[in-house]
Amino acid sequence: MKYIFIRENRGSFPVSLLCQTLGVGKSGFYTWLNRPVSPRILENRRLLMEIKVVHKKSRKTYGSPRVHADLNETGHACSKHRVARLMRENGIVSKHKKMFNVRTNSNHSYPIAENLLQRQFDVSEPGQCWVSDITYIPTREGWLYLAVTLDLFHRKVIGWAMDRWIGKRLVIDALNMALKNGCLKSGLIHHSDRGVQYTSNEFQSLLKANRIQCSMSRKGDCWDNAVAESFFHTLKVELIHGNFYNNRQEAKTAIFDYIEIFYNRQRRHSYLGYLSPVDYEKKKVA
DSSP states (O other): OHHHHHHHHTTTSOHHHHHHHHTOOHHHHHHHHTSOOOHHHHHHHHHHHHHHHHHHHTTTOOOHHHHHHHHHHTTOOOOHHHHHHHHHHTTOOOOOOOOOOOOOOOOSSSOOOOOOSTTOOOOSSTTSEEEEEEEEEEETTEEEEEEEEEETTTOOEEEEEEESSOSHHHHHHHHHHHHHHSOOOTTOEEEEOOOHHHHSHHHHHHHHHTTOEEEEOOTTOGGGGHHHHHHHHHHIIIIITTOOBSSHHHHHHHHHIIIIIIITTTOOBGGGTSBOHHHHHHHHHO
16 A cells, blocks of 8 residues: 555655655565556456446446446446446446425315326336326526426336426426327326326326326325336436536426437436336337
8 A cells, every 4th residue: 555655646756755754665666666467457457447438428327237237238247346346446436416306286176086006116018107297407597397207117208398387288298298109008007296287177188088097196205106206316316416507498408318318218227127218118029
């Protein structure tokens, strides 16, 4: 450890002074410095370079499990522990942030649907259950509201909409996109919280017109819609936190890129065996 300290600080202090201060011989330091580099160290250096490439490609969002999955897929055989150690020793970390989310207004007189989902988030095929929720993104121009619809099978965002207003049009637009992009099976369940946007007559009519069963969470229980909540947590951690947008259009562009380019097609999902939603869908549905 003393030799490493000397090597890293010899540009700022004379080697002789560092050696004298740390009680080591100058010749001993140079012998250590010029020793042949072991194959293991060279291999670690090469692996570290690959780790940095993967981490950068992930927009600095991947921790060691996802980095390891990416490396293995591209032919770099190594253990999870080795990847985790190299990342830890070199300060390569994923983004972390406490979860935060908007709460929709559930104080209304509209009918509330039964909770048909009952936290059964594992489904056997696409088009069995969709989940939806709303969140907000701050900009210097004001709030931007985002509604998404995900298919529980492959966790892909199949519908989304953004607006400056948190009204029924927001969730209707997200559902209409899901109807175009998603798979509809007989008995399809649409699950959301009990916000006024989802209980509105217009939204309920759209569900009924497509023979979709409506399911709603219990009041104030975010765990009933955990998959949608988890997506927003990921979005906030990996995209929103650390960035502040000048206007809503700037935020819309960033969110579009995150959902359609990165999250759906590139980002490895732990629930999906570290495949992206699109790759998982291709593998399971093909």
